[in-house]
Amino acid sequence: MQKYRLTILALLFISLSLLLSGCAEEAQTVQSAITIPEDEVDPKVWGQKFPNHYDSYLKNSERTKGYSKYRSDSEDRLSPWPFQFILADGWGMGVEYNEPNGHTDMLKDQLKVDARRKGSGGVCLTCKTPYAPKLKEEMGEDYFKKPYNEVHARIPKKDQELGVACIDCHDPSTMNLRISRWTLKEGLKAIGKDPDKLTRQEMRTLACAQCHVTYSISKNKEGKSIGVKFPWANGKWGNITIEGIIKQIQDENLREWKHRITGQKLGHVRHPEFELFSAPGSVHWAANVACADCHMPYERVGSQKISSHRWESPFKNEALYAVSQPDRGLAETTGDKYPGPCKS
Numbered sequence: 001m002q003k004y005r006l007t008i009l010a011l012l013f014i015s016l017s018l019l020l021s022g023c024a025e026e027a028q029t030v031q032s033a034i035t036i037p038e039d040e041v042d043p044k045v046w047g048q049k050f051p052n053h054y055d056s057y058l059k060n061s062e063r064t065k066g067y068s069k070y071r072s073d074s075e076d077r078l079s080p081w082p083f084q085f086i087l088a089d090g091w092g093m094g095v096e097y098n099e100p101n102g103h104t105d106m107l108k109d110q111l112k113v114d115a116r117r118k119g120s121g122g123v124c125l126t127c128k129t130p131y132a133p134k135l136k137e138e139m140g141e142d143y144f145k146k147p148y149n150e151v152h153a154r155i156p157k158k159d160q161e162l163g164v165a166c167i168d169c170h171d172p173s174t175m176n177l178r179i180s181r182w183t184l185k186e187g188l189k190a191i192g193k194d195p196d197k198l199t200r201q202e203m204r205t206l207a208c209a210q211c212h213v214t215y216s217i218s219k220n221k222e223g224k225s226i227g228v229k230f231p232w233a234n235g236k237w238g239n240i241t242i243e244g245i246i247k248q249i250q251d252e253n254l255r256e257w258k259h260r261i262t263g264q265k266l267g268h269v270r271h272p273e274f275e276l277f278s279a280p281g282s283v284h285w286a287a288n289v290a291c292a293d294c295h296m297p298y299e300r301v302g303s304q305k306i307s308s309h310r311w312e313s314p315f316k317n318e319a320l321y322a323v324s325q326p327d328r329g330l331a332e333t334t335g336d337k338y339p340g341p342c343k344s
């Protein structure tokens with residue numbers, strides 16, 4: 001009798017664990033069975049398959065302070081340094097220039113900014129909407145040239161405030177990283193790098209270099225925009241210099257604006273994060289480190305390990321910060337005030 005009881009208990013146990021593990025497998029299958037359509041723009045749809053990544057991505061809309069001097073709160077960046085109104089007189093950057101609010105808000109922020117910042121036309125949407133490649137394809141030169149609002153109105157209604165989206169960096173069928181912007185593909189060709197032969201680690205930087213670079217807007221005789229390019233012609237992979245960029249701006253007359261006070265026509269070097277990061281002398285580039293290594297650290301969500309999709313100053317990542325500076329208290333944030341010359 002005792003023997004039978006044990007066997008029955010064992011059988012019960014086995015069938016119960018089969019049932020439980022069966023359930024777990026089921027959930028797994030259901031999750032991965034979702035296919036994301038090839039041209040799906042809506043991150044919510046991608047989020048059905050990757051809910052943890054979607055949650056992390058949504059955090060880009062939260063305002064943060066943390067330990068960094070870089071804020072994410074659209075604070076005015078001209079008034080603390082009033083000389084900028086004079087240096088950029090005649091140019092949108094001298095009208096309004098604010099701290100960003102994070103990737104998910106980039107298009108909303110652009111819609112709110114003073115209209116004179118968007119005088120260049122539809123071209124300004126190139127790094128702000130996942131529809132940019134499609135609009136350029138459909139409209140040709142008009143995409144660059146036509147007024148900002150007119151080109152913006154061609155984005156489907158429901159996505160007219162949508163900022164960076166999964167499709168900007170991922171192929172939905174394989175989830176491999178991919179380059180969605182023609183600008184970077186052309187830029188890579190200019191420095192002798194084949195955009196179709198890139199390693200995974202290179203892609204972990206180049207996904208960001210689609211937008212975190214300097215660029216020049218080519219203009220026709222009437223001053224209308226007719227294209228956008230990365231001025232990298234004098235550079236090489238791992239050696240794009242600011243001197244080379246300035247030389248190209250001069251050689252090709254990529255002078256986009258006229259300084260009102262001096263009457264001087266000038267070019268504009270924007271935010272060359274990729275260029276400076278990959279320039280000679282960059283310790284981290286030499287060590288094969290990528291943007292994502294610092295800006296998308298792995299984090300645990302339940303039993304899963306994911307790359308963080310909250311793009312911000314790594315100093316704001318509390319888990320990382322606790323490891324690097326365990327003694328520093330939360331009260332000592334530097335995020336409250338700019339350390340600028342006009343700090344009161």
Ligand code: HEC
Nearest residue numbers: 072100101102105106109127208210211291295311312313
């Ligand atoms: C499609 C263009 C695009 C891509 C791709 C992109 N960024 Fe950005 N990034 C932006 C824009 C635009 C802003 C400013 C956001 C705003 O205006 O609200 C920004 C802001 C940031 C900020 C500051 C955020 C804040 O809250 O202050 C960081 C950090 C950043 N990006 C890092 C990255 C990293 C790392 C990658 C690659 C994994 C990347 N970005 C890819 C366009 C892009």
Ligand code: HEC
Nearest residue numbers: 068069070208212273274277284289290291294313314315
């Ligand atoms: C070795 C680590 C490291 C690498 C690699 C790195 N960054 Fe950063 N980045 C930082 C740190 C740290 C800060 C913030 C400094 C602070 O908060 O004072 C920062 C700041 C930034 C900011 C400003 C953040 C803000 O809130 O305004 C942007 C944008 C940015 N990085 C983009 C990039 C891009 C694009 C790449 C690759 C081309 C890259 N970074 C590579 C560590 C790194």
Ligand code: HEC
Nearest residue numbers: 043046050053054057164165166168169204207292306307
């Ligand atoms: C600015 C570019 C960018 C955007 C936008 C982006 N990702 Fe990623 N994603 C990355 C990078 C970089 C990696 C790391 C890839 C690697 O290591 O090979 C990654 C990795 C992943 C992975 C692989 C697992 C992991 O965590 O490393 C998944 C799944 C993923 N992303 C889902 C999403 C989803 C869903 C969205 C939209 C809500 C999204 N991503 C938006 C750049 C991006």
